[in-house]
Amino acid sequence: MSRLDDTARFAAEDDGAIVAAALVCPYCLSGPAQALVTEDRAGGGSAICACASCRIQWSIALDSGQVTRLFLNPPPGLWILHHAALQEETSGWQRPDRHRSDA
Numbered sequence: 775m776s777r778l779d780d781t782a783r784f785a786a787e788d789d790g791a792i793v794a795a796a797l798v799c800p801y802c803l804s805g806p807a808q809a810l811v812t813e814d815r816a817g818g819g820s821a822i823c824a825c826a827s828c829r830i831q832w833s834i835a836l837d838s839g840q841v842t843r844l845f846l847n848p849p850p851g852l853w854i855l856h857h858a859a860l861q862e863e864t865s866g867w868q869r870p871d872r873h874r875s876d877a
């Protein structure tokens with residue numbers, strides 16, 4: 775596992791404001807505009823966040839409950855990118871789904 779800058783400090787059932795606070799920029803404390811979330815096969819995952827003002831990015835370790843929370847109920851204003859879904863979407867553009875027309 776690669777080295778991560780920090781560990782997320784929120785519970786899966788926490789309020790959106792607490793989840794957002796756990797992902798803020800460590801320098802200016804403003805929220806990241808987007809987070810790239812990657813799931814590990816072992817459970818849990820990580821988020822890569824970036825701050826446009828400070829021009830830095832940082833990584834945060836997530837447990838499996840936190841990963842699920844970010845996908846199902848992300849904090850308002852934060853654009854969550856799912857690393858695996860991103861790859862599926864890209865390949866889907868070249869392969870249109872034709873199974874539905876048979877029914």
Ligand SMILES: [Zn+2]
Pocket residue numbers: 799800801802803804825826827828829
């Ligand atoms: Zn910043």
